[in-house]
Amino acid sequence: MIFRQLFDSTSGTYTYLLASRRGGEALIIDPVLERVERYLQLVRELDLRLVKAVDTHLHADHVTGLGALRDRTHCVTVMGEQSNADVVSMRVGDGDRIAIEGVSLEAIYTPGHTDDSYSFLLADRVFTGDTLLIRGTGRTDFQNGDPRAQYDSIFNKLMKLPDDTLVFPAHDYKGETVSTIGEEKFFNPRLKVKSIDEYVDLMNNLHLPNPKMMDVAVPANMHVGLRQADIAAKGWALSPAAAMALCGSPSAIMVDLREQSERDKHGVIPGSLHAAYADLEENVRAGGLLHELAAATGKRIVFYCAYGERSAMAVQAAQDAGVTSACHIEGGLAAWKNANGPLTR
């Protein structure tokens, strides 16, 4: 496995790059905007293809690199379903998986530092975001933080993992790089409390100054979505109502770009075809399934995904590949559901 721990010294943030092999798909956790060029260089050097960028939570101390990485690589951006970010390509809940070729992370909902904090478990290691730090825990005094929830996340979720599970946090300010669940159990001073009330008391009396970047980072991180208006301005977007009128029509084919797990969890538009975003390039180029389907039938290709991000990128790619009928449902399945569009399992 390829595993890189990268550091942003300005914010003390750790970013993790994962891939199962050289030449394969890669995933990045908690990228920092100012370091995006460095990540992309490393991705090139290791001959990887960045396909997913994940944030453990909405950060207050740095601007996320999610939007920039998506714009540069067309990767899928992922956050927890509780996140206040305007649009990410995919949202996960407790127990869901974030998969790329050869790597599968289990999402563990660990609120407390923020109400959208997740940890991600990968076999022998866990990425704990700001929930559990090395000999510390993330502050709980802003962004809907809650020391009670954090106690539960740490003691009833993370501490139940095997003692030798490696702990990779989102931050460190003292130069520590990795710990284990067992080590934190014994040596983390914040975990020496005898009760949940003692923990709440401890966390409520830290009196920490706000992060320097907070007023910039939080609003910026809430607006990471792709500008779907640009695709609409080219005439390549359908409102949910317009898409509903085409649903079942012989002149159009709805194409679902989501992953099977999302389809199982949220349902699909009746009669739609499944062609996952990961295979898009192959499907839209000349000779590819969607390219030939559009050419042979003259039907309009109507892409959709969860929130309209992947489908907007798919429309652009399909149009670039000569599929001139390609369009998408603006706002994705979320907008479709809001408009009471029919769904099937």
Ligand SMILES: [Fe+2]
């Ligand atoms: Fe944080």
